[in-house]
Amino acid sequence: MVVEVEMNNKEKSEGKIEKQTIMQIRSLKKVFNGTVVAVDGVAFDVYEGEIFGFLGPNGAGKTTTISMLTTLLRPTSGSATxxxxxxxxxxxxxxxRIGVVPQEYTADEDLTGYENIMFCADLYGIPRKISRERADELLKLVELEAAKDRKVETYSGGMRRRLELACGLINHPRVLFLDEPTLGLDVQTRAAVWQYIRRLKDEYGMTLFLTTHYLEEADSLCDRIAIIDHGKIVKIGSPKELKDSLGGDxxxxxxxxGDDDLVPLIAEVQHVKDVKRVSSSEYRIKSELGDVTAPMVIDALRSKGYRVSRISLTRPSLDQVYLELTGKSIREENGDRAQVMRQRMTMRRARR
Amino acid sequence: MTAETISPGTVPAGQDRSNSTIISSSPYHGLWALTNRELKKWYKNPVILLLSLIQPVLWLGLFGKAMNFGAVFTDGAFNIPGLNIPKEIINQLGNMLMLNVFGTSDYFSFLAVGMLSFIVIFTAMFSGMSIVWDRRLGTLNKVMSTPVARGSIVMSKILSSVIRSVVQAAIILLLAVLFGMSTSSMTVLGVLGAFFSLALLSFGFSSIFLMLALRSTNQNTQMAIVNLLNLPLLFGSNALFPASFMPEWLQAFVKVNPISYATDIGRQLLLGSGGMASLAFDFAYLAAFAAVFSAVGIVLSWRLLTK
Structure with a gap:
């Protein structure tokens, strides 16, 4: 078994302490009905204590991979620990040893929040004495104490998500799987849910494995991100590494x-890596340290008598990385019908 | 607060913080929790309980009281012109006819026993629906990601259906007695025996309908199956009408239909009627039915739930 090592976040992000592997995925493959390759030999490690984000278009194999790791699906070949x-x-x-917070709202609407959490505890066979303590503690942590004896059907989307979180933690898992934990929630509730997730993680020192549609969330939360497309991992690394891989601002x-071609002139400026003339008077420049480079470009042009009429600076975002790697924007995708229906159902229920 | 202070009995941090040591290793630990979850939805919601009782009660009232076969033959309901047959003789003839056909002198009591099987079948048919819902809502996946035994998931659905149908049957029996079902031959042991047979019947049919639902993601398909099987199963048994007056091909079906055996036990033990088969054979048939199909159900659940 993997030996746990206490690490604080700072040390971890700087990578000074040797990382302990908690999940090892090796050429994991899943073929449905003999022909549909959902996951095509993925291999990666997840380190103890990190937040690992799994991104990809619908149908890329995210859910299939999670299902295999949470033992719901048997891999066709390959292995994972x-x-x-x-x-x-x-x-x-x-x-x-794992906790699962599924995409759907799985809590029973006819039962109270407390009954739901005790039900989860019973599924793990946790003795009543311990499960009562834990239920109280978790409900306090997700701030559902006041609502614990109300039927879940009266809960709002954010409350239900928090209840799912509490249920997923009842066995004090070492790895918590979160599938689209903020799907359908409004921006404020999303932020609140992430706060809870962070707090729970700090409290219990778990490893988090999550999928999300919101790239800005993945960017700010995850220690490392894997982007999967067509069943294969196309890129893996920290958000910064991924963004840097685009080649700068x-x-x-x-x-x-705009009659003269200014490409050679701009290309001479320090830090500029690439210049393209998009139209007769417009240029697109790739450069490191864009905030420093931009004024230098303006100066260089002015010294030769050209006037800059318009300028914009874009920092590479995870959206752009995603677009570059998968060829599609995460917002404009459609999954298969059943999946879309399920997501819509979750979103409808979230908005109540 | 740290994980160690809130979870007594845990190995300290640095080793296994997941407390897998305190997690019960009994294969049955989740069985009651799962069963109770199903039952709670039912007993905490009196409307559902009430609604599920309405149909058999309606049948009892409409069929049992309206189809007053007894009245057809008695109290001057018929007479042959020219022959002045005294009333008493007609009444006696009528009674004998009823006893001969239904094994009891009133159709209401005959049907009441049939309705006990009816409510069992009806409840069992919908036991499959809950697993379809669980799948659609993601609850099934959630449960399967916990260390609960796969067999317990299916067994809990069967058990809750059995408990529900037995309780509902008890209420139906009580109502039937209030409405005038004959109690002259009822004994405590007889009632217990009759309910045991109903439990066996429920066990078998709940398993069948769960198996049909195991891979289904669509509750409409399940509804269609239920509607398709509902009436043939009921009319192709002795629950509503004695089999001896049915055409031979239908009699053959009645003879394999487990509903007939549960009803047969009920009539023998509750009404003291002569039976279609011996009590021992009836019970053996039902027990075999329940055992075979619940075993198949559990084996299938292993295979179908672990894809």
């Missing part, structure tokens, strides 16, 4: 007049 246990050979040992520039 979670907390040191093989997902195929000892699925029950894995199940005892983008400066867009409009010049008055």
């Amino acid at each position: 979670v907390c040191g246990f093989d997902i195929m050979k000892e699925p029950n040992e894995v199940r005892k 983008i400066i867009e520039l409009g010049v008055q007049g």
